[in-house]
Amino acid sequence: MEVLRQLQGYFWTKRLYLFLSILCLAIATALGLIYPNLLRYLIDDVITPRNFEGVPILAMSVLGVVIVKSFMQFLHGFFGGRLGNYLAYRLRNACYEKLQFLSFRYYDTAKTGDLMSRLTGDLEAIRNFIGFGFAQLLNVILMVVFGAIMMLSINWQLTLITLISMPLLAFIALRFESQIHPAFQEMRLALSSLTTAVQENITGVRTVKSFAREPYEVEKFSTRNERYKTNQIFASTLWSRFFPVMELLASISIVLLLGVGGYLVIQKSLSLGELVAFFSLIWYIIGPMWSIGFHINNYTQSKASGERVLELLNQPVEVLDRERAVELDSQRVEGHVTFDGVTFAYGNKLPAVVDINLDAPPGTVIGFLGGTGSGKSTIIQLLMRAYDVNTGSIKLDGKDIRDIQIRSLRGQISSVFQETFLFSSTIRNNISYGLTHVSMEDVIRVSKLAKAHDFIMELPDGYDTVVGERGMGLSGGQKQRIAIARALLKNPKILVLDDATSAVDMETEHEIQSGFQEVMRGRTTFIIAHRISSLRHADEILVMNEGRVVQRGKHEQLIAIPGPYQDVYHIQYADHIARLKDTAGEQVKQ
Numbered sequence: 164m165e166v167l168r169q170l171q172g173y174f175w176t177k178r179l180y181l182f183l184s185i186l187c188l189a190i191a192t193a194l195g196l197i198y199p200n201l202l203r204y205l206i207d208d209v210i211t212p213r214n215f216e217g218v219p220i221l222a223m224s225v226l227g228v229v230i231v232k233s234f235m236q237f238l239h240g241f242f243g244g245r246l247g248n249y250l251a252y253r254l255r256n257a258c259y260e261k262l263q264f265l266s267f268r269y270y271d272t273a274k275t276g277d278l279m280s281r282l283t284g285d286l287e288a289i290r291n292f293i294g295f296g297f298a299q300l301l302n303v304i305l306m307v308v309f310g311a312i313m314m315l316s317i318n319w320q321l322t323l324i325t326l327i328s329m330p331l332l333a334f335i336a337l338r339f340e341s342q343i344h345p346a347f348q349e350m351r352l353a354l355s356s357l358t359t360a361v362q363e364n365i366t367g368v369r370t371v372k373s374f375a376r377e378p379y380e381v382e383k384f385s386t387r388n389e390r391y392k393t394n395q396i397f398a399s400t401l402w403s404r405f406f407p408v409m410e411l412l413a414s415i416s417i418v419l420l421l422g423v424g425g426y427l428v429i430q431k432s433l434s435l436g437e438l439v440a441f442f443s444l445i446w447y448i449i450g451p452m453w454s455i456g457f458h459i460n461n462y463t464q465s466k467a468s469g470e471r472v473l474e475l476l477n478q479p480v481e482v483l484d485r486e487r488a489v490e491l492d493s494q495r496v497e498g499h500v501t502f503d504g505v506t507f508a509y510g511n512k513l514p515a516v517v518d519i520n521l522d523a524p525p526g527t528v529i530g531f532l533g534g535t536g537s538g539k540s541t542i543i544q545l546l547m548r549a550y551d552v553n554t555g556s557i558k559l560d561g562k563d564i565r566d567i568q569i570r571s572l573r574g575q576i577s578s579v580f581q582e583t584f585l586f587s588s589t590i591r592n593n594i595s596y597g598l599t600h601v602s603m604e605d606v607i608r609v610s611k612l613a614k615a616h617d618f619i620m621e622l623p624d625g626y627d628t629v630v631g632e633r634g635m636g637l638s639g640g641q642k643q644r645i646a647i648a649r650a651l652l653k654n655p656k657i658l659v660l661d662d663a664t665s666a667v668d669m670e671t672e673h674e675i676q677s678g679f680q681e682v683m684r685g686r687t688t689f690i691i692a693h694r695i696s697s698l699r700h701a702d703e704i705l706v707m708n709e710g711r712v713v714q715r716g717k718h719e720q721l722i723a724i725p726g727p728y729q730d731v732y733h734i735q736y737a738d739h740i741a742r743l744k745d746t747a748g749e750q751v752k753q
């Protein structure tokens with residue numbers, strides 16, 4: 164019920180549909196009660212006294228009842244459908260919106276397949292229950308109550324005998340519910356783990372194939388499939404036990420009714436028509452008892468689904484705008500970035516960065532060099548407020564970034580990452596991603612700066628070439644150049660290049676960087692690179708190791724002193740240094 168209460172907010176504006184749907188179903192159900200009465204009339208007042216002139220009226224009444232009942236059932240479906248679809252529409256939008264604003268931390272552990280199944284299968288189950296299942300569950304109760312009243316009006320002794328098995332039926336249905344609910348929850352989990360396996364397999368197909376790990380993947384899938392199958396078998400075993408037990412109990416009622424009812428008819432304290440009416444009423448009551456299993460199943464499924472959807476919707480957003488967070492005036496932003504004693508750890512792990520201090524006046528270029536996992540990308544993530552710092556502060560133009568609206572802050576920062584994500588759209592749309600009213604001239608201008616224009620023009624449809632979600636058909640370097648063009652088009656005050664040219668060759672990197680000289684002017688730029696060639700023009704280079712800055716300075720200063728920077732320089736420029744030494748040696752000889 165708690166789930167229903169929480170979902171209520173998503174359909175309450177359309178509650179009229181819910182009430183109308185329930186009302187129409189209740190009318191249809193009430194009309195169903197007319198049949199046993201017609202049967203009684205047919206037997207007691209038409210057939211037994213051979214009074215056949217009543218038949219046409221009877222036939223017309225049946226037809227009338229059938230038409231009205233069918234119409235009410237149509238209206239129940241109509242309003243229920245409207246309600247269910249409206250709710251599913253709102254929940255889908257709410258979930259998608261939530262996914263947009265959830266913090267990076269959530270995505271660190273989230274599984275795509277699992278999220279997809281919440282947005283599809285789970286939403287569908289909720290739609291079905293709120294649209295139809297809920298009204299039908301209420302209707303089951305109505306049928307039992309109406310039926311019992313009707314029976315009582317005919318004969319109270321027989322009613323008691325007939326209803327004797329009802330508490331047992333209800334008990335079994337409830338016991339069944341308590342077992343099937345966890346089974347369904349388990350089944351949903353197993354299904355989402357199955358979809359996750361498929362999704363990861365498709366995304367990582369290149370890795371799978373290059374490692375020839377197809378048998379491992381098949382094995383992995385089959386284990387999860389096995390789990391899903393076991394869950395399904397367990398649930399269907401519960402189902403298969405449920406039906407025979409219900410049938411047995413129902414049959415006991417019928418046998419009792421036949422015996423006692425037949426005796427009463429012989430004793431003439433019950434008419435034949437009344438006994439037949441009772442027989443049809445017993446099905447009127449037992450029918451819902453049978454289907455109560457289905458409705459309870461429907462309810463438990465959608466309850467489990469509702470919990471999963473609500474769990475997503477209730478996820479706390481860790482990085483939020485503060486109450487008084489300001490919006491930046493993009494015309495006025497200068498891009499002065501300072502880090503003041505910044506320390507940060509992911510969850511309970513050891514700190515990823517420790518006591519980082521940095522001053523990047525507007526327009527300066529800051530380089531980061533360091534081994535993998537040394538904390539370079541973390542510094543950038545903190546600047547974007549993907550996470551909030553644990554201690555210390557990061558300021559933009561003297562203002563703590565936690566006091567700036569996240570959207571506004573990120574609007575000033577353009578990032579190019581090592582991994583480029585391209586949307587399944589045209590190259591032009593990928594470059595102008597999220598920006599409206601961008602002229603083709605601008606797209607071409609930034610593409611030229613990113614050295615992407617030439618290869619784009621060689622593609623069959625130029626800028627209109629459609630690329631897949633992983634940029635199928637483009638090389639890693641080409642994708643990176645598109646990402647660089649995309650970042651430049653945003654015209655940011657702060658530019659972040661996180662291993663952005665790792666996939667291009669040295670020559671292209673040099674070309675791109677000469678283009679950058681122009682676009683970096685007036686922007687504060689952070690470059691993370693493994694190649695010294697990418698950093699040598701930086702105003703300050705920070706050498707990182709295990710989350711700490713171990714060396715800092717300009718390229719010329721750093722190569723002059725022994726330390727990690729000089730070591731990397733020696734490794735990367737070994738040939739160059741050897742050549743320099745040879746030339747120097749020859750000059751000495753001469």
Ligand SMILES: Nc1ncnc2c1ncn2[C@@H]1O[C@H](COP(=O)(O)OP(=O)(O)OP(=O)(O)O)[C@@H](O)[C@H]1O
Binds near residue numbers: 515537542
């Ligand atoms: N999302 C995350 N959740 C938990 N730990 C993380 C996360 N991202 C990074 N880390 C950890 O933080 C530390 C710093 O990682 P970071 O990505 O900043 O290093 P890096 O210097 O950029 O490495 P690389 O050059 O390999 O990209 C590492 O120990 C890493 O395992």
